Amino acid sequence: MKTNKLYFGAAYYDEYMPYERMDTDMQMMREAGMNVIRIAESTWSTWEPENGRFDFSHLVHMLDCAKKYGISVIVGTPTYAIPSWMVKEYPDILSVTHSGPCIYGHRQNMDITHPAYRFHCERIIRKMMEVAAPYENVIGFQIDNETKPYDTCSERAQKLFVSYLKEKFPDIGEFNHEFGLDYWSNRVDDWENFPDIRGTINQSLDAEYRKFQRKLVTDFHKWQAGILREYMREGQFITHNFDYEWRNFSFGIQPEVNQFDAAECMDVAGCDIYHHSEDELTGAEIAFGGAVAYALKKDNYLVLETEAQGSFGWLPYQGQLRLQAYSHIACGANSVMYWHWHSIHNAIESYWKGVLSHNLKENATYREAKIIGQEFARIGGHIRNLRKQCDVAVMVSNDSLVGFEEFPVDDTLNYNDILRWIYDSFYRMNIECSLVNDREENLLEYKVLVVPALYSADEETIGRLRNYVEHGGHLIMTYRSLFADRQLKIYPDDQPHGMTDVIGATYDQFTCPKNVHLCGDGFSEEKSLVSHWMELLIPGEGSAWATYSHPFWKEYAAVVHHAFGKGTATYIGCHMDEDSLGNVLKKVLELAGVSGKNTVFPVIIKEGFNEYEKKVRFYFNYSPDEVEFVYEGADGKELLSEKLVEKGTKQLLKPWDLMIVEADC
Amino acid sequence: MKTNKLYFGAAYYDEYMPYERMDTDMQMMREAGMNVIRIAESTWSTWEPENGRFDFSHLVHMLDCAKKYGISVIVGTPTYAIPSWMVKEYPDILSVTHSGPCIYGHRQNMDITHPAYRFHCERIIRKMMEVAAPYENVIGFQIDNETKPYDTCSERAQKLFVSYLKEKFPDIGEFNHEFGLDYWSNRVDDWENFPDIRGTINQSLDAEYRKFQRKLVTDFHKWQAGILREYMREGQFITHNFDYEWRNFSFGIQPEVNQFDAAECMDVAGCDIYHHSEDELTGAEIAFGGAVAYALKKDNYLVLETEAQGSFGWLPYQGQLRLQAYSHIACGANSVMYWHWHSIHNAIESYWKGVLSHNLKENATYREAKIIGQEFARIGGHIRNLRKQCDVAVMVSNDSLVGFEEFPVDDTLNYNDILRWIYDSFYRMNIECSLVNDREENLLEYKVLVVPALYSADEETIGRLRNYVEHGGHLIMTYRSLFADRQLKIYPDDQPHGMTDVIGATYDQFTCPKNVHLCGDGFSEEKSLVSHWMELLIPGEGSAWATYSHPFWKEYAAVVHHAFGKGTATYIGCHMDEDSLGNVLKKVLELAGVSGKNTVFPVIIKEGFNEYEKKVRFYFNYSPDEVEFVYEGADGKELLSEKLVEKGTKQLLKPWDLMIVEADC
């Protein structure tokens, strides 16, 4: 979604404040150039302290005060944390999961299929919208927050699942066959006998249940959006705060939600991106998370949450907060909003610190935010609504992610690890990538398409990949791709299914490499280490770009490359170290005519086109040292200093500093 | 059991096939020299898709087709995995364990004491036998599969346990005394008040419950065998697929079953042996597992399952599959049967690969199987029904294993670790060992008897050990032996109980060694490391073969040796490194007149007598390198090459290769 300004602000919770100080807060925000707050998404019990008694005084107070200080507001529906009275009233409203029934206290633990939950959600949303929608300064609404299925396995949910299966498989025999339920006597020949899904040892069935759970989220979003739209005024938008695989930071695509489907009912994608800081700040999560968010609507997105002081050990060094803010914008974000304005004085997130510390006073972090706010006000028009355009796309797939969880390589390498292995390799060499869904039809927009670990793929997807190569695309596909169908039934013919002619090779055996290295052009038998997984590729028409250095596996190929139709396919049959992967990727980029960058990490380059159709180039120094690089773009103006920058000149960046050049091309 | 051929084949499950291809499969088997399949043991839901509706079409199809291709069949009762409808009908049919109630999906999770389970078992077995028993090519039946008590702790099972205790202890006071229940106020003075066994902190009681659980398995086998024998034809046999302590491979004796008792109702012992492969292939599990299986009936056994491609990371190098096959036969197996013919396309064992990969085509593994099959057909008559005869026996004990679990040394050294510490030491020096039960009466067959970690022993067993030494046997006993009675009550007198005069030493204190080494003949104060456990032995009549190198424990002995009666006893009071243990074992072997081998691991030697009463010697190269050794047997014929081999000549073995010499003596 395009916006008429860069939004800069924070989540704000008057409800949590130890004492009344709203004017002070908003005054401080305004001084810092903050122009938006996001409120309300977890305060149901404040607004409805008892069943049917409503009290929106906090909400009204915040909306009024924000109005007074000229601050825009995004209002969240409060449905992701339910009040205690609701649980007393409907004890079974809490989710029953693989680990047993949830217990009250935590957010995000209710059964979103429960009719009473839906009833109370609808009522509180309608009441809230009556209050909030009319406000001029309310620019949009956030549905719920980081919605998940919360692993609901209630009897209710499981019955819905059986109905879902019945509809998909009118013939129960076909169902048994497709899922291979004869194995270990698991057949279900009467839907009434369907066993508790939580005990299944059939990964196909388990994966299907997880697909069903993801659908519950999509449906829930669509349902809330419908209610919101009954009240919204012209110009107000719907968004959602999408998150990522969580490893105490935002690591990979979200396993529990199909965000492409879920985002369909929204106007603009929102997200929260958290990452390491201090010496571990690399910007990779900002770029990766941004690429996901941009992909959801193929458009600019909102960063609804990101860290200020953040989690313990993430206190930004001087310059880092500003570096991060511009990095988001450079990826196509139209907002930078901190979670959250003030640090909290009770409960589980007390040490997840906001802009202000617990003393609620100006501090180092606030002072840096002030700089950002002032700069955004000055140059925002040149860097907002950035149009991103990439030569390379990386395909992502929820089903394949689940495939890896059901059939892991090992404890240390899941789907997102492989995705990030690919993505980060491009990141470090300053090749920006788009992400595309595994149902994407317009693949030929991209010169190079990388398909990592597409374990689960149906014939349609495989057909599109074949078509891509046939029509001139350059495909890179990794090990464990096209191994199973959408139900995780392993294809009973040559691997990778449906593509052996395209890649010019096949395999039926694979093993765990121990002391295996790569041989071949650009590889080193000492350093090019194969780890985790290796397929014993038997090249047919394809040529071996690498083979295995090992006494008993040496006749097999590790990487094969094959010209097919008007394009080429490169199949990477094993996991390898970063340099070796880089070697393969670079070869394909060259073939595909994608021009590389001479400047690499820790200087990160991001590019896009602004509203004036000028090309904007960002240079970020992700290091504690001063760095020098040669500016290789067209002559242009550095937006912050307003100095001219000429092509081919040496540029200097201070630690954690940046520059932004606007040029005609 | 003696067989009239070597059996070579695989488990086969038509039920799991993604499409109809039975003729193709059996044709391929026949071409590979396979002559047996094992079927049916986990397909109850296919045969009885709904309660009382039977469909044996898959079974009939397999039996007919096998007949057509001249393939023998072992048919398993399908009772180790119950259908979903049974759980809907009798929700309490699933086992309630120490971890709570089981949930449907997994195999081996029912309460084998449940009357409904027994009813349905009996019905399906009778129906199956009516179909299968008449077939000429059905050579035998397998009861259930890897049966266990599945930790049943249901109210029903616990009531049976109280009855069992009542019968054993008519006087409840004696029961309290024997189990020491005064401790922590645990007395039970009315059987009605017997508490849930799962909470007990009394290891004696817990161990007794586990003994009771093992008895449930023995009873279950006997019951199934009774039914089977009503239908079996002359010449058909009963077997069972016994397994081992599972550490993702077959490590030690099975803790949950007393296999000696359980095997009594059977005609031939069967087993499944799985082990590491590739660089980690040593053959030790094949030898150890084979020794267990041979011991159960003191006769040849069947390898009903072993790996083809196996688990991830076990893909055999060229030659390994063949090396393994002959290793089984050399230990006294009369069959090598893979689990399984084809890799599965759904569910939990999809990556436990069979002979064929998922593409179901000829591959490297199949091609090696073909070689084995052809060789077996050619030389099988000379290597089947091998009679094993060992000078050394190692005593095993379920009760002592449980003793170690109840009172562990530490997390890394359980009973089986100590058993394998002893067994593998002999294995590496090419001394073949028999295993004997702790109730074995004919100990004097063996020149040397090793008793590792016999923590729990009753007076009868101790009497037999005393008698063994008195009558000329050479006993080696390790630390923590004869410490407690069968109920794990620690003997309240000098340790080791009842044997202090035999070993000529005693102790009452022990500790955990830190930086302790051994002093004595053949030990090195630098290298001979004591670890895990050390007893402070006070020698009486016995002489110290080793003492402790430690400032504060130096006056105590670590190993004592004593001539007693016509024999000798050697007591090893601590855990020590492999070389030190080897030093002790070799001294005793020498005393006992057991001749050692000059060739040691990685060349493994196995010997036996064939049907012609000729001596057959196998030489296996368990290494990736070519090895040379001197053949020290009598002049004979190498069976595979049909060349003559003379005593004292140098022989060369290629990586993972073998030779077999048949000689008159």
Next chain:
Amino acid sequence: MKTNKLYFGAAYYDEYMPYERMDTDMQMMREAGMNVIRIAESTWSTWEPENGRFDFSHLVHMLDCAKKYGISVIVGTPTYAIPSWMVKEYPDILSVTHSGPCIYGHRQNMDITHPAYRFHCERIIRKMMEVAAPYENVIGFQIDNETKPYDTCSERAQKLFVSYLKEKFPDIGEFNHEFGLDYWSNRVDDWENFPDIRGTINQSLDAEYRKFQRKLVTDFHKWQAGILREYMREGQFITHNFDYEWRNFSFGIQPEVNQFDAAECMDVAGCDIYHHSEDELTGAEIAFGGAVAYALKKDNYLVLETEAQGSFGWLPYQGQLRLQAYSHIACGANSVMYWHWHSIHNAIESYWKGVLSHNLKENATYREAKIIGQEFARIGGHIRNLRKQCDVAVMVSNDSLVGFEEFPVDDTLNYNDILRWIYDSFYRMNIECSLVNDREENLLEYKVLVVPALYSADEETIGRLRNYVEHGGHLIMTYRSLFADRQLKIYPDDQPHGMTDVIGATYDQFTCPKNVHLCGDGFSEEKSLVSHWMELLIPGEGSAWATYSHPFWKEYAAVVHHAFGKGTATYIGCHMDEDSLGNVLKKVLELAGVSGKNTVFPVIIKEGFNEYEKKVRFYFNYSPDEVEFVYEGADGKELLSEKLVEKGTKQLLKPWDLMIVEADC
């Protein structure tokens, strides 16, 4: 409590004996100089084998026999382990905890708020007292044993908690505000809707529940003491066996009990101290545990349990048992009692060995006990009732301990780690410390007061600390002190709350140090490592004793020191290595005029005044080597050898040996 002799003995359980041998045992005790046994605390089921049937024959037998051998007896109420019949009768008598319902078998698993439990406790106690109290040789009674709340979360207990909250917060709105329950929609606006505490994500609420649980223990002790006092004769005392944070040894203050409160109803504090032995014996736990026990009543205490052979790996070297015994006495203990006399032959503590091993005969440990007993008899009058007087006090706080558990620094550093970091640093430099409660009013007794990790402190405590400094005290306070109030609500102003003027500095940001060292006088940028936690101190009036060596944090202080009023305050803002901490502590000791010792660990010095008001100095060699040191006390008599020792002379101590000098001053 003062005693008229040193008590030396053991716990004794006739109930657990494998056969009758009481005369033998007591004869052996008498020969070893043992004069006390402790009996009965876990044998309820023996005395009341069925509901209402009592049998005190074991008790009577022990009391009579002890009388015969002149042995005093401490009798425990048997209430910490309930009989099996009680659970059958009242299944809900077992505690329901955060991990779910307890199961019978273990001790210490009942709900101490259950009325039936109280009823049966009272009945058995009264019956027991009728038997035991009249005995002349019964010197005292122990309430229960190591009492805890056993994490009771039963509905009953939780209702009591709501009542407790209601009383504390008559205004439910204030309750919500103080605990910050608006957060994540956790408000409770009707006490009837109070959710199950076990699910809370509000650490303030969780901490309050734990405070409530500690109060249950205090109330329980008071209740039992009331019953006991109805029966006790003049001169008999009440004690309790207090224990410590358990890390398989006695590590820190007990988290689940406020021992200061609980000890109020008692006459003398008792404790059990367990620690590593052999090479790991340092004496630190004896000193620390003793300091806690001494603090509870500010008087001499009883060591009711300590190890003889103890846990596996703790077998004392020759001399260690004696070294330990005197170490206890040197800390102010009036007894050394082993747990336990004989090793047990069944159940969970079979390997926690007593004085005698399982063979129940004289052994090395018994022989060393004999030496101790004889020496105690000889010199006991000079070392009992030792008055301890320390210049340094260390403040301890259950609430702060819980604060650390609720908001941990990381997995490896909890409250007790920091407490021991401080305590042990003093221990190694031979500065004896008193421990004081965080509600202690007489702080000015001490020259130096150390306040480690006082995370949770109310205004009263803070006022007392301010007052201490103002009036001349030297305060050392560590990081994370005064951060939150008693309800763990973080103070919303400058940190450390209420003391920024006293320490002359403040901070609002902190982070996790990586590669951070200290700069400053006495620190080394190579070695002075900052770890776990660092606060970014901004010095005001205070001076920086240390700053951070780090490119981005170098402007902040790590340690600040400030003269305030008549005293000084030193604030340690980070965790640092031992040497660096020692450097800070020594500086303050010097300022405060506390004289240091030239002799340090492994020679440990303890001092006190005996009944003759003479000063007794103990010198312990906690090492396997002979050590030499210079005696710096006044001329006096070594009590064991009766030799004179002159000030300034060199003294020699054998491994694990000791000397005791009595002097006039």
